[in-house]
Amino acid sequence: MGSTVPDATIGEETHASEAYQDLCRVVAASGQRNQADRLGRWLDRELDLEGAPRRLPVGEWSLCLTLLAERRQALGESWSPELDARVEGFFLATLRFMRPDGSMVFGPNGIPSATKQALRSWADQLSEPGFKTVIDWWFPGPDVRHSPPPLPASARAExxxxxxxxxxxxxxxxxxxxxxxxxxxxxxxxxxxxxxxxxxxxxxxxxxxxxxxxxxxxxxxLWVSNYSVDLAEWSFRVGPxxxxxxxxxxxxxxxxxxxxxxxxxxxxxxxxxxxxxxxxxxxxxxxxxxxxxxxxxxxxxxxxxxxxxxxxxxxxxxxxxxxxxxxxxxxxxxxxxxxxxxxxxWESGRNRKTLVWRPLTVSEGPKICGAETAVAYRVAWGRDESLVIYRSLARPVPRSFLGHKTAARFLIGLFTKEGNVEPLLTVKE
Missing domain, CATH: 2.70.98 (Beta-galactosidase; Chain A, domain 5)
Incomplete structure (x- = not known):
């Protein structure tokens, strides 16, 4: 997919993607007058309309931000507000895929000092004040702000x-x-x-x-994000x-x-x-x-x-x-x-309690459904907490479990001591 590209920002030789190599080539052409334009074309090509990378591997996102921060400083007045607007979405997407220590997910822990400096520089330069809050929470500085940060949950439609x-x-x-x-x-x-x-x-x-x-x-x-859950579903085919x-x-x-x-x-x-x-x-x-x-x-x-x-x-x-x-x-x-x-x-108090789970009978009218049609489970921790999970694998139609009737494709709820199901999530077709 790429070749081995030595770069001071990376620190060691890394098998880099084609998109990252393209950015390195643009940055290396530091003597060109139209470098800002070339950077703009790279951002337009590699980012979607909201700033999330289309093909760039997650592990390279912060490296690209570091290179862009260096170029912003070097270009001075040649760097346009339009470039900042494109980087702002990229910066937010990168934060969403960072661990709280600043490292990118899927890779090793730890963050280079150059990347940390670049993140703080972008947080200071970009228009969203919440960026500064997140960076100060993760890397405490002398001026900790408390403005609401951007929403952390996100999914791409493409x-x-x-x-x-x-x-x-x-x-x-x-x-x-x-x-x-x-x-x-x-x-x-x-x-x-x-x-x-x-x-x-x-x-x-x-x-x-x-x-x-x-x-x-x-x-x-499917993408659902509300006060109860964040839910993502995606599909693919493997042969038949x-x-x-x-x-x-x-x-x-x-x-x-x-x-x-x-x-x-x-x-x-x-x-x-x-x-x-x-x-x-x-x-x-x-x-x-x-x-x-x-x-x-x-x-x-x-x-x-x-x-x-x-x-x-x-x-x-x-x-x-x-x-x-x-x-x-x-x-x-x-x-x-x-x-x-x-x-x-991963709640320690819950995990110390007696754990029990079992499948539930799902019925469609007088007929009991097989596992290829619909399944439901109840899981309980002691006597205080009980959860039910229902999934319609075939076409959703009205069905019942534990006396609760639903036409949902996917349902998760609390099972109360009174024997009622209180839905936390209901997904309908």
């Missing part, structure tokens, strides 16, 4: 590129997805309480992903199969849901999630969930495979375990389609 994020705090929660490249793999990272627990990949099982079949380009299908991938972050509840729906008569489903270096995986004795740990003093997220039985009798199909640097969920699928949901909880 391609699967989304940041699921409720706030900018250093101890906040974040899920990011990037599936602009063709293939079954999503660049993915999950951060809970300011720490990375999963990533940088989310893909199908090795047998399916490696099969010699055509893989279609992924396309966004269609995959609908779901990433959902609950706001303020320290819960997330990851899921693949596979249509096209698959015999089984498999999800593989990357695990960062240093993360340990602990299987509890009492159920089939897995706990992620990083030392005894760090709160451990619990991953719950809702589609597998709560306990294993030893002969059941379906597994959830670590394999090298990945978590692998394998689940049987009977019929034309199946859903593989994985619930993540």
């Amino acid at each position: 391609h699967p590129l989304a940041s699921l994020r409720a706030d900018w705090s250093k101890s906040g929660d974040l899920m990011v997805i990037d599936h602009r490249q063709r293939g079954p793999e999503t660049h993915f990272e999950f951060i809970g309480l300011g720490r990375t627990w999963l990533g940088p990949s989310w893909t199908l099982g090795t047998a399916l992903a490696a099969a010699p079949v055509a893989v279609g380009r992924a396309r966004p299908s 199969l269609r995959v609908v991938r779901t990433a959902l972050l609950f706001r303020g509840r320290r819960l997330a849901l990851l899921a693949d729906q596979i249509d096209g008569k698959p015999t089984a489903g498999e999800i593989r999630l990357g695990i960062p270096e240093g993360i340990d995986v602990v299987p509890p004795a009492e159920n089939r969930s897995l706990a992620l740990t990083l030392g005894s003093r760090v709160a451990s997220p619990r991953l719950i495979p809702l589609g597998l039985p709560y306990r294993s009798s030893g002969g059941e199909r379906g597994t959830f375990q670590r394999a090298g640097n990945e978590l692998v969920l394998r689940q049987p699928i009977a019929g034309r389609r199946g859903w593989l949901p994985l619930l993540v909880s």
Whole structure:
């Protein structure tokens, strides 16, 4: 895709993308009078109307901002306000895909001092005052401001590129997805309480992903961002199969849901999630969930495979375990389609309570629905918190579970002590 390009901004030789190399060539032509015009053409070509990069790998976004900051200073009056307006959207997109330490997701932690200086320079120069707030929160300076920052959650309509994020705090929660490249793999990272627990990949099982079949380009299908959740869905084809991938972050509840729906008569489903270096995986004795740990003093997220039985009798199909640097969920699928949901909880008080989950009966009139038509699950932590998750895999029509009737395609709600379902999210076709 590119060649090895040494650059002082990068610090070491890096396999750079074609888009980044193009910017380096523009910057290297420092003696040209029309450099500002060439920079403008690069921004127009590489960014969409809101400033998000069309093809530039996420790991290079902050490097490009650093180069642009250097050029802005060098060009002086030749740098136009129109260029600032284009960079402003790019700057916001970059913040949305940054960890609270300033490093870009999907890559190593840590940020070069030149990049940190460039971020602060742009925050001071651009018109949005909230940029200064975010930078001061992440890199405390002498003048901490408190103006409201820009909204952190965002998704692109043209391609699967989304940041699921409720706030900018250093101890906040974040899920990011990037599936602009063709293939079954999503660049993915999950951060809970300011720490990375999963990533940088989310893909199908090795047998399916490696099969010699055509893989279609992924396309966004749903984006919801409100006071309760941030939800992104996107779909792609692998040969005769269609995959609908779901990433959902609950706001303020320290819960997330990851899921693949596979249509096209698959015999089984498999999800593989990357695990960062240093993360340990602990299987509890009492159920089939897995706990992620990083030392005894760090709160451990619990991953719950809702589609597998709560306990294993030893002969059941379906597994959830670590394999090298990945978590692998394998689940049987009977019929034309199946859903593989994985619930993540990182609230330490909740995770200390007794955990139980079970599938629910879904009915359509007098008929009980099979798993290829609709599924529902209830998960409970002790007696105080209970959640229900419903998914219509076939065409949504009125169906019932736990006495609750819905025509939704996707529903998540609280199950009260009185036996009622209080929806937090309802998605209709």
